[in-house]
Amino acid sequence: MPVTLTKIKIVSAAFAVLAASSSGALAQKKYDTGATDTEIKIGNIMPYSGPASAYGVIGKTEEAYFRKINAAGGINGRKINFISYDDGYSPPKTVEQARKLVESDEVLFIFNSLGTPPNSAIHKYMNSKKVPQLFVATGATKWNDPKDFPWTMGWQPNYQSESRIYAKYLLKEKPGAKIAVLYQNDDYGKDYLKGLKDGLGAKAASMIVIEDSFETTEPTIDNHIVKFKSTDADVFFNVTTPKFAAQSIKKMAEIGWKPLHILNNVSASVGSVIKPAGYENAQDIISAAYLKDASDKQWDNDPGMKEFYAFLEKDFPEGNKLDGSVVVGYAVAQTLVEVLKKCGDNLTRENVMKQAASLKDFRTEVLLPGIKINTSPTDFAPISQLQLMKFKGEKWELFGDIVSADVGG
Known part of the structure; x- marks a missing residue:
């Protein structure tokens, strides 16, 4: 039976529809729990009280930095919802707060929670749940173990x-x-x-x-x-x-x-x-x-530090520039923003880890000159250089x- 022109048109139209729907599928936004068209929900646990409370300012700096990002339109149009809880540097409390963030608040991931004992207490839980435990605020060597703990990554030098x-x-x-x-x-x-x-x-x-x-x-x-x-x-x-x-x-x-x-x-x-x-x-x-010291006058005219001082003045006036933890909070928040920008519209937990594990010569300008952030699927230690002082x-x-x-x- 000869193929008529009408049949050819029908088949062509069907292929066109299929092609359009395929390309549409490729362009679709992908979300896991904690991400939507308008929001990225991030969890954090800090010792705002207890023996390590001096570090609580790291969480406060991050919160101020994310407010600044949100005021400028967010990341790819999405605002960061930063939920930070106190664990008093007590591992049992850390477990409680992590469960709350993952199971009740339904965050996309937990970011920069502080301390080796607290993070150790939730290490297996986060990996069993396949929720990123990203840029933990501790330099323990064990955070660089992508084979056994693919959902946990350090940030600072170990x-x-x-x-x-x-x-x-x-x-x-x-x-x-x-x-x-x-x-x-x-x-x-x-x-x-x-x-x-x-x-x-x-x-x-x-x-x-x-x-x-x-x-x-x-x-x-x-x-x-x-x-x-x-x-x-x-x-x-x-x-x-x-x-x-x-x-x-x-x-x-x-x-x-x-x-x-x-x-x-x-x-x-x-x-x-x-x-x-x-x-x-x-x-x-x-x-x-590994970071510039804001009390050191040699950085007064440094462009990166000028941005940091401007952030303190406008967005975090209560931040003490002499406190090195403020610089840490600022630098790690900037690193996270870079990762989230790279995620684009694919805000799945898997893609967050994938992008975090593909940073190449990234610099937040509060790092000392010559120090760069590099990661790969087999290297979860972003910063590995230091200078004596x-x-x-x-x-x-x-x-x-x-x-x-x-x-x-």
């Missing part, structure tokens, strides 16, 4: 990398050092200790003369500092959060113990640690940095080169 950099410095500058280590008795503290021992290698056993752990429930760590003075340690490696770091600097001055003091980056804030402890007591402390006068002075000391998951 603690073992940082410790290895200090070890490298000691082996070069003070090879006969006698080191006293104070560390928090959890994964955060043990990660730093492992990095130091790995970095010192065979010399660790002879160089570390005392290691002492403390609990976050202890009201003061003064007794540990007094004990250290009675040893012959001439280097103090201080692995503490801000409250205890400030206590230790004060107590060392009070009892006249003057070792070379190495302070972990997470407590290097001038505003929340050094100033309260007294500038005069903090001279020559060594730490490491020494406290002089009322500010940190950077020295040496940018150092990379990658440690895998």
Whole structure:
């Protein structure tokens, strides 16, 4: 039977409809729970109270930054709904808040929740639920494990990398050092200790003369500092959060113990640690940095820092520019905005992780020059470079080169 022109027209029309519907399907918006045409719902857990409350300002900075983004029209036309809860740095409370965010508030993902013990408590839960635990605010090495925990990603340099950099410095500058280590008795503290021992290698056993752990429930760590003075340690490696770091600097001055003091980056804030402890007591402390220090005048005319100062003035006037945690909150919020922009109209949890794992040489301009953010499906450690610094006068002075000391998951 000959094919008529009419039949050809019908078949052509059918193909046209099919092609149109296929291309329409490709262009369709894709959403998981927590995302719509108008909103992206993001969860966050912070210690607004408790022993690590100095870090609460990170959540407040992020909230202010997202308000600024929303005022400018949001991300691809969607406003960020940022829901942040307090867990008091207590892991059982973290579990409760994470369940609330995922099961009641129905957020798209949880972002930048703070602390190693709190994040450890929800690590398996988040991965079993397949909800991103994105850019956690802790440098524990275990967040870089895309094979076993594909829904969890760190952000800041990991603690073992940082410790290895200090070890490298000691082996070069003070090879006969006698080191006293104070560390928090959890994964955060043990990660730093492992990095130091790995970095010192065979010399660790002879160089570390005392290691002492403390609990976050202890009201003061003064007794540990007094004990250290009675040893012959001439280097103090201080692995503490801000409250205890400030206590230790004060107590060392009070009892006249003057070792070379190495302070972990997470407590290097001038505003929340050094100033309260007294500038005069903090001279020559060594730490490491990956972000610009807003108290350092060398950045006054830096374009990236000018933007940061403008943000503080207009959007977050209560933010203290001397507090390093404010810079952290600003930088990680900017990184998240980049990820969400890259997601376009595909706001599924899977795509959020995919875009977070494909950052290439991204810079928030509050990072130190030369430091870039890079991730891949097999590398969930966005920042892996640091620069050493020494406290002089009322500010940190950077020295040496940018150092990379990658440690895998």
